[in-house]
Amino acid sequence: MSLQGSRALPDQKNWKDLGLPDIRDIEPGLLISAVRELPGASSLNAAWEQVASGFGLDQGLDAVLIETPYVPILVKRENLLHTVEKRPNARERFTEFARDTLTRPLEIWRVSYDDASFRLSFIGAYNARYQMLVVIHVEHGNVLLNFMNCDKKSLNKHRHGGLLYRRYR
Secondary structure, three states, rough: OOOOOOOEEOOOOOOOOOOOHHHOOHHHHHEEEEOOOOOOOOOOHHHHHHHHHHHHOOOOEEEEOOOOOOEEEEEEHHHHHHHHOHHHHHHHHHHHHHHHHHHHEEEEEEEEEOOOOOEEEEEEEEEOEEEEEEEOOOOOOEEEEEEEEEHHHHHHHHOEEEEEEEEEO
């Protein structure tokens, strides 16, 4: 799934345009706290397996569907390698955040890209140091493309496009 070079289109509506609160100001009752950061893996293959296992891809399973408040998301083992390739980031530590963000997102945005594709951005807000962004590629069958941790301020810049879902009023 090569998507190198595609970028989100500029000038899409964002959270400010819609009058939504800054992630840093979300009421504490909306923040999820029952998710833990896992230890980092010792190798690339161990990290890949840790993420696959965290999404329910036990030995022999190559794909799994995860129900979300919007659409089912397909998680493929082969696509998870990209997430853990940059070893200094040790993203496997945030697998539980990513899976939880799919099932209990704060928001879901439909983002237009310059290659005429769309992605879904699942926003996860936590009572923790890190927050979560999970990116889903729509044209490839609503398949998990990537996930990344960031702080609350950085997460705000991923809140653009068309708002499809929010867990709050």
